Amino acid sequence: MPEQYPEEEQIFELLQSLSKAISPKFERLVNISPTRLRLLHELYDGDEISQSFLQKEVDIDGAAVTRHLKGLEECGMITRRNNPEDNRVTLVSLTEAGRGRIASLCEEKKNFISNLFSSITPEERTALIDMLTRMQQNIKQL
Amino acid sequence: MPEQYPEEEQIFELLQSLSKAISPKFERLVNISPTRLRLLHELYDGDEISQSFLQKEVDIDGAAVTRHLKGLEECGMITRRNNPEDNRVTLVSLTEAGRGRIASLCEEKKNFISNLFSSITPEERTALIDMLTRMQQNIKQL
DNA sequence: CATAATTCATTGACCTGTCAACCAATAAGG
DNA sequence: CCTTATTGGTTGACAGGTCAATGAATTATG
Numbered sequence: 001m002p003e004q005y006p007e008e009e010q011i012f013e014l015l016q017s018l019s020k021a022i023s024p025k026f027e028r029l030v031n032i033s034p035t036r037l038r039l040l041h042e043l044y045d046g047d048e049i050s051q052s053f054l055q056k057e058v059d060i061d062g063a064a065v066t067r068h069l070k071g072l073e074e075c076g077m078i079t080r081r082n083n084p085e086d087n088r089v090t091l092v093s094l095t096e097a098g099r100g101r102i103a104s105l106c107e108e109k110k111n112f113i114s115n116l117f118s119s120i121t122p123e124e125r126t127a128l129i130d131m132l133t134r135m136q137q138n139i140k141q142l
Numbered sequence: 143m144p145e146q147y148p149e150e151e152q153i154f155e156l157l158q159s160l161s162k163a164i165s166p167k168f169e170r171l172v173n174i175s176p177t178r179l180r181l182l183h184e185l186y187d188g189d190e191i192s193q194s195f196l197q198k199e200v201d202i203d204g205a206a207v208t209r210h211l212k213g214l215e216e217c218g219m220i221t222r223r224n225n226p227e228d229n230r231v232t233l234v235s236l237t238e239a240g241r242g243r244i245a246s247l248c249e250e251k252k253n254f255i256s257n258l259f260s261s262i263t264p265e266e267r268t269a270l271i272d273m274l275t276r277m278q279q280n281i282k283q284l
Numbered sequence: 285c286a287t288a289a290t291t292c293a294t295t296g297a298c299c300t301g302t303c304a305a306c307c308a309a310t311a312a313g314g
Numbered sequence: 315c316c317t318t319a320t321t322g323g324t325t326g327a328c329a330g331g332t333c334a335a336t337g338a339a340t341t342a343t344g
């Protein structure tokens with residue numbers, strides 16, 4: 001049985017180093033952190049959204065959401081107000097300025113991702129989605 | 143032209159959420175953080191190693207290395223001493239206790255990784271390495 | 285209806301990474 | 315030599331995530 005693990009470990013390392021490399025590049029080229037853009041993107045389609053909904057969508061801790069939104073509010077990208085029908089929830093929405101900026105940010109993101117996958121063929125992409133999904137399930141079961 | 147980006151974006155999201163999911167599971171099951179185990183693993187084969195070498199191998203910031211090693215020292219896993227031939231460098235090595243614990247940690251890691259890739263066939267693994275490597279190159283060129 | 289349980293958001297403490305500034309020690313060059 | 319890089323390590327400040335505790339508002343229940 002010729003060396004079974006090294007290949008696995010190699011993928012493991014690759015995965016880690018790849019995703020470590022992605023964030024800073026993304027932030028430098030798109031001019032916003034991936035997480036913040038995801039938050040904004042959620043706001044883009046819909047109208048007002050509650051923080052708890054945002055949190056579920058973006059899947060980070062509520063504390064992080066609170067802080068990001070505070071920052072985005074200070075930047076004038078979003079506004080927040082209490083839901084009059086339920087004073088626990090705060091509703092978040094894009095400002096006009098925010099809405100204006102998002103289109104170009106998303107464009108940059110598309111370019112970024114295009115470049116990232118530029119050398120991956122369509123068949124490979126399908127296979128990749130498949131594998132990553134299976135790995136995600138494997139992880140979940142641990 | 144039917145929707146070119148969604149698939150790319152899906153992979154992008156998958157990658158992020160997968161690697162986000164991996165670390166905490168790893169830490170819970172292997173009982174040490176991936177980074178720390180990588181540091182210890184470097185120490186395992188060789189004898190004494192300088193921090194700067196460790197840093198290059200593990201590829202994280204020197205400040206993080208300093209703090210991890212401080213922690214590992216307090217745990218009694220490693221010792222550090224100045225290199226008498228060059229007083230700038232500090233040489234790191236495993237303690238006996240540390241060396242004793244590593245074998246089982248590495249075993250846990252192997253198990254963890256095995257499970258992670260359990261549903262990925264050998265051919266797929268090869269293809270995956272290939273794709274991830276290309277993506278890494280793409281990133282580098284941005 | 286009054287009390288108990290749940291939900292939402294916030295805060296504080298911690299972890300692990302980044303970068304920038306710094307000090308000490310060594311190496312290189314005039 | 316003496317001065318000027320350069321290198322190795324530490325520290326402080328920041329970013330962005332975690333968890334745990336808290337307070338306020340709402341919902342469920344005896």
